Amino acid sequence: MEMNIALLPGDGIGPEVIAQAVKVVKAVGKKFGHTIHFEEAPVGATAIDLIGDPYPDSTHDVCLRADAVLFGAIGDPKYDNDPKAKVRPEQGLLRMRQKLGLFANVRPTFTFPSLIHKSPLKIERVEGVDFVFFRELTGGVYFGEPRGRNEQGTKAFDTNVYSKEEITRLARMGFEAAQKRRKLLTCVDKANVLATSRLWRETVQELAPEYPDVKVEYEFVDAVAMRLIQWPKAYDVLITENLFGDILTDEASVISGSMGLMPSASLGTVNKLFEPIHGSYPQAAGKDIANPLATVLSAAMMFDYAFGLKAEAQAITDVVNKSLAEGVVTEDIAEGGKAYKTSEVGDWLAANV
């Protein structure tokens, strides 16, 4: 197969971890006989510094030309804590999601047996956890209008808005995923307070009869925030709106003890983007110590979700498991064993794929 992959390394440790994923993707391409083209483009603070825009048109063009986007991370401390900053790296991220139509953020939570002891939760609560969030990513309060201030600047407002259509396309992805998994779908909302949540619940209730093999549960976001920690194994597929998804997927990410390894996909009808869930981790940037596994596993998701190539995805998952078993890992998970450099882990993975 011929594949065009856009590389958006972004800020902080982004470039370093993307570089390792590229090594692994190339090795997989060689092994399975694919021709893979890469095209790189700036995003985030890096793009602000270069071009004055966190998601420049030129970067958007690169993404449009590509079959899939591999994304690193964005965010730079110099833009934090300044509520009046005019351009923010995050705006680039949001604009990118919207312009590429990436309406579904897929965030799996699963465990690596060799890392489970790092979980803040007791092992018996975590062992075997396996659920996936489908977070709506291009709607809700992130994009709703009006938003801003009154004239005197003494009042601020945001608008949360959802259409039945937006809810339907996200919910269908959740239903379909549930059909291929343990057949349980949890719709997370705040229908006891929010008009948008009532539309979510109503829409999901209307769709449910089309998926008779899927059991649907409705839970309030505050209850899920508790139960995710108490009984994470109770969940299979969860669907939710943008802001709830932002909070809950991050909460979920600490459960397995392997946050530094968790990949994600952001899917649209046409475009597809893959990225580690960890951030730009500026303290570690440039030191060749960042853990590249989440990005490498995001590349695995890419082979599966963007190209339907499951064997290639599995080959990556396998080599990651092998690196964990043999202790070829970065310092964050080395635990007294030898700590390999980011680039060394990438080289090892590429050589062993």
Place this chain on the structure above:
Amino acid sequence: MEMNIALLPGDGIGPEVIAQAVKVVKAVGKKFGHTIHFEEAPVGATAIDLIGDPYPDSTHDVCLRADAVLFGAIGDPKYDNDPKAKVRPEQGLLRMRQKLGLFANVRPTFTFPSLIHKSPLKIERVEGVDFVFFRELTGGVYFGEPRGRNEQGTKAFDTNVYSKEEITRLARMGFEAAQKRRKLLTCVDKANVLATSRLWRETVQELAPEYPDVKVEYEFVDAVAMRLIQWPKAYDVLITENLFGDILTDEASVISGSMGLMPSASLGTVNKLFEPIHGSYPQAAGKDIANPLATVLSAAMMFDYAFGLKAEAQAITDVVNKSLAEGVVTEDIAEGGKAYKTSEVGDWLAANV
């Protein structure tokens, strides 16, 4: 002192746990020489069934007449999962908060050594946890207008709105609490996305110089959702808006392993309400098995926050600790030991105060 206390037992186990708190409050009154008058009024599903309104005017009048309100719980499954229900118990709760001006929800999280092993978290993460949330309770997306649907019903919207004034009064409570505690204030927002959050951050930044002894940190809500589970001991006082507070305080409630014991206060300029954080738990209603300790500890908060009577509050905390030490507890925390009835625990506490 002469005190007028409004009792709003509400739904489910509400009446049973309130009854125990009343026993304890009476015993404290007797011991310390206070004259305490109680006036009871319906709220929630109970009030809908009786009067057709989850927060009737007659109940509001009872609250206005009182120096403090002791609240049980509201919510009845017959009103759940019906997105089109016209009257909902929760509406009563929200109307009550607004009409009584209860703008600050105070939710402490602390541990009971004898229960800490019930935490889903590892003991070393939880031991000594001691933080308190100040959740804004009468603003934000819970009350913002416009909210509703478009004409065809295919689009729904909610409005999040905050004024500088609303933020200021809540933030000042947080600053003052921090001054009396470990002097760390965390402002939780989503300032990288929301206009309201930027006003929160800006307002808190403006107030900070008035409290030079308090260290202020600003964290995004998604980061706090993680760090609460990873490093709960890192927090002291947290302030946040209504919806974030709803989610995070519930998440926080599972940390200590003593959710069934956690009290709360909802404070206004004039009115003050105290309630357990657990819900109406309809499955247990009428069985005399519900744990009354959260309501009893809410009564302790009442003596402290509503009347400034710290010795009385301490007397209640002490007798609760004694009941835990001597195993005079309900089945949820009996763990193989004798399980006492709700009413028996109440009698014991009142007798031993």
